[in-house]
Amino acid sequence: MAKILDLLRGGKAAPAIVVHIRHDHDDPLISQLLQKVNLIMATQAQLAADLAAIGAQVTKIGTETAGLQQRITELEAAIETAGGTTPEVDAALAAVKTQVQVVDDLVTDAPTPTP
Numbered sequence: 001m002a003k004i005l006d007l008l009r010g011g012k013a014a015p016a017i018v019v020h021i022r023h024d025h026d027d028p029l030i031s032q033l034l035q036k037v038n039l040i041m042a043t044q045a046q047l048a049a050d051l052a053a054i055g056a057q058v059t060k061i062g063t064e065t066a067g068l069q070q071r072i073t074e075l076e077a078a079i080e081t082a083g084g085t086t087p088e089v090d091a092a093l094a095a096v097k098t099q100v101q102v103v104d105d106l107v108t109d110a111p112t113p114t115p
Contacts, residue, residue: 062107068100 072093079085079093 058107062110065100065104065107069104072097072100 076093079089
């Protein structure tokens, strides 16, 4: 799974294996085998596309979560500046912060770039 995540984050894919088969087109077993190979390759192409889409979605979730965290920080500053908030406002802010942390914990943090 880690290798798949590395690929989604821009890592290099493993080299492809190419197999060339010379065959007699009249051999039904070879034709059946080639049909199955084509199906497997098509399935893998779809899997690669699905994984890329999932990777994009995870990136989007991370970006949105970071934006939400920034807005909460701004809200905290505005509430602190206003002063004298009610216990209900304090509780509502704490609940929102808790829920954002739950979402943030679900998404793996991107690795810190090495200089």
